[in-house]
Amino acid sequence: MNLRKSSYSKSIIFFCQLFLIATLIIACHSTKIHTSTQTTNNGCVQNYDINTDYFPQKIKITHATGLTVEYHKHYKVVTIKNPWQNANTGFQYVLVQCGTPTPQGFNQTQVITVPIKSIVSLSTTHLPHLAKLRVVDKLIGINNSKQVNTPDVLERIKAGKVAQIGNNSNVNIEKLLELNPDLVTTFSTGNSQTDSYAKLTEAGLKVGINAEYMEDTPLGRSEWLKFTALFFNQEEQAEKIFQEITQKYEQVAQKVKSIKNSPTVFVGFNFKGTWYMPGGKSYVAKYLADAGANYIWSDDKSSGSLPLSFEVVLERAANADYWLNFSQSWHNLKDLFAEDSRYADFKAVKTGNLYNNNARVNETGGNDYWESGISNPDVVLSDLIKILHPERLPNHQLFFYRQLS
Structure with a gap:
């Protein structure tokens, strides 16, 4: 009988010791987490720990170069x-x-x-x-x-x-x-x-x-x-x-990777005697390349704008298929011709292939293309593909762009 009691008592002590050790481990672990990462409601660390990485989630820059x-x-x-x-x-x-x-x-x-x-x-x-x-x-x-x-x-x-x-x-x-x-x-x-x-x-x-x-x-x-x-x-x-x-x-760009016939495109407009054309390495040129376009100035090696004369642009772009991204103040062809009658000499004007990125302008003149367009390049690209290759995106409705009529 005494032997049984002794064995029973040892078992109780053994399990109590195990429980105590487990409790201490959990407590220590909890304390470590608590003191090293606890922050207040305003995001401030309460107990700074020199060994803690306070930014466990990190960003990696993959496309921006600056x-x-x-x-x-x-x-x-x-x-x-x-x-x-x-x-x-x-x-x-x-x-x-x-x-x-x-x-x-x-x-x-x-x-x-x-x-x-x-x-x-x-x-x-x-x-x-x-x-x-x-x-x-x-x-x-x-x-x-x-x-x-x-x-x-x-x-x-x-x-x-x-x-x-x-x-x-x-x-x-x-x-x-x-x-x-x-x-x-x-x-x-x-x-x-x-x-x-x-x-x-x-x-x-x-x-x-x-x-x-x-x-x-x-x-x-x-x-x-x-x-x-x-x-x-x-x-x-x-x-x-x-x-x-x-x-x-990238999924949208893939839609036109197999395109064999790329329509020719030019952009901009004559402003106070100068036509500022995006360089062949600009983000505009990249948009057009990804949209399956043949940008007439794609052979240029600059990323900024090229200051050109009206005559130079007309000579090179007279027979281009599409004209995009022109004056925000043009709401119809009448406005275009009122600005400069020479615009009528472009093939894109004669065929009506004129599209501008001002479909979303608020009542006080704020253009959403220059606001949310930068944060939603997939939508801008979808618009461009819809314009240039409508059969590739049959269900897409133009969002930032509209046709000048």
């Missing part, structure tokens, strides 16, 4: 390599996880705490990023509400939650300082007379230069969504969104 990001455990270094045409300088931003120490060796003006809680955008092209990332509620200021087409942003404007700050060359610094945003996103042309970057940084504001317009491909421009995402710690979401955009674009 943007890079280097990850460290509690901060990320974002570099803008080519902010404007012929720039001899770049920009660098150090995005530090809230609640962690600021790294040494960086200029304080470059340091921005993330995730940001408020943003002012001085370009409508950045607004679709906020909508796709579902952070429109952080938008507190824009340049001009008349140009806006993004539905979520329009709702916020109507609710009186977004201030108007003014255009890039005429920004209301006082109002911006009152708003005190965590970040102001803008763009730069390299012209100190019109750019706002210097004025904004001198005022002590945190400013991010978005150089998407310098990219030479549609997907390269679209990928700048990731630039915006970095400030919100929305890497995972941005990767998913851009992957979907890329897949759609």
Whole structure:
């Protein structure tokens, strides 16, 4: 009997010891997770751990050439390599996880705490990023509400939650300082007379230069969504969104890979005596190539615009099949001829193959092609293929483009 009791007691002690050890392991594990990653409601780390990677989800730049990001455990270094045409300088931003120490060796003006809680955008092209990332509620200021087409942003404007700050060359610094945003996103042309970057940084504001317009491909421009995402710690979401955009674009482009007869195309219009034609390495040329077009200036090696005379364009494009992307103020053929009667000499005018990217212009003149079009290159490409090869996309309805009649 005593032997049985002794055996029973040893068993009880053994199982209690096992239970205690298991409890301690779980407790230690839970404590480690708790202290190293716990954040408050505002996204700040409560208990900084030098060994913790606070950015487990990272982005990878695959198409944009002017943007890079280097990850460290509690901060990320974002570099803008080519902010404007012929720039001899770049920009660098150090995005530090809230609640962690600021790294040494960086200029304080470059340091921005993330995730940001408020943003002012001085370009409508950045607004679709906020909508796709579902952070429109952080938008507190824009340049001009008349140009806006993004539905979520329009709702916020109507609710009186977004201030108007003014255009890039005429920004209301006082109002911006009152708003005190965590970040102001803008763009730069390299012209100190019109750019706002210097004025904004001198005022002590945190400013991010978005150089998407310098990219030479549609997907390269679209990928700048990731630039915006970095400030919100929305890497995972941005990767998913851009992957979907890329897949759609490539699937649509595949529709015309086997095309043997490519229609000839030219773009632009004569503006005050000069016809600015996109170079053969521009994003416009890339769009047309992916849409199965024979762009007349595709042999050019530049990515910028070529300033040409009317006569030079007429000589080369007189017999082109299609004319795209001309003046936004032309609503019909009468407007075109009123601008310059010589336009009647183009074959594309005679055949009616005139298509413009102004199908989505709001009542105050804001063109959605220059807003959401950049973030949805697959839709733009679908429009172009529908125009040039309608049989390849029989069910697609033109979204950004319309025919001039």
